Amino acid sequence: MTWLQKLFPRQASISWREMLISALAAGLAISFNAWVSSALLPGNYQVFLAASMGASTILVIAVHHSPLSQPWAVIGGHLAGALAGLLAAALVANPVLACMLGIMFTVLIQMPLRCLHAPGGGTALLPIIGGVAVQAEGLGFIGVVALNALILVAVAVLFNNALPGRRYPMAFAASLPAPLQPVFREEDLLAALRSMEGYIDVSPNDLEQIYVHARNHLRQQTQGGPGVESKR
Numbered sequence: 001m002t003w004l005q006k007l008f009p010r011q012a013s014i015s016w017r018e019m020l021i022s023a024l025a026a027g028l029a030i031s032f033n034a035w036v037s038s039a040l041l042p043g044n045y046q047v048f049l050a051a052s053m054g055a056s057t058i059l060v061i062a063v064h065h066s067p068l069s070q071p072w073a074v075i076g077g078h079l080a081g082a083l084a085g086l087l088a089a090a091l092v093a094n095p096v097l098a099c100m101l102g103i104m105f106t107v108l109i110q111m112p113l114r115c116l117h118a119p120g121g122g123t124a125l126l127p128i129i130g131g132v133a134v135q136a137e138g139l140g141f142i143g144v145v146a147l148n149a150l151i152l153v154a155v156a157v158l159f160n161n162a163l164p165g166r167r168y169p170m171a172f173a174a175s176l177p178a179p180l181q182p183v184f185r186e187e188d189l190l191a192a193l194r195s196m197e198g199y200i201d202v203s204p205n206d207l208e209q210i211y212v213h214a215r216n217h218l219r220q221q222t223q224g225g226p227g228v229e230s231k232r
Contacts, residue, residue, distance in 0.1 A: 029152065033049060033148060046142065053152060054093040060074060061159065061160070074152060074153055077119070079145060080106055080115060081102075081145075085126060086232070089142050101122045105124070151168050
């Protein structure tokens, strides 16, 4: 593998159909969010849509199965960021130091509450560097963020469950039949994730499915026949 190839992570191939569906759904989702939010918020609110919702929209549509994309992660993560940003802006006048504190506070709030959501970091910066329009909203900024996040989750539930092969949120997806010989127990996978001392953006159920499908693929390649242990 050349040094240039190492710069690009290896990923499963995605069909053009899936790419186009995700792109269209994401565009419709953010436009609907902007339209509803602007209609519901009072006229004196100049900022009716947090820019960080664009990043969240891509997550809940294109990576809807990720733990970072689930409803509580989206709502709690953005509220944590909004609160952290307002607190940092109130404590420190220097915008550079305020940005540092805003992100620190965001992570310290999100992790214990199990709502880690990267776009929430963008939300934290908005009260600090967003200019007069954002700062004038004060605590109302939290209301704007809450409204945006709730609308986004509602749209994600609607779109993802309407599209073939998708389920959202993943906690309410239909349970899959267990293999005849279980690969791992969920507690085994959770223990393995904890031992890595870092946040891994994958659920234990996804890890087990990946392992099962990889083993079936290996069996097909070596034996020339279809796998029999797939959980799907």
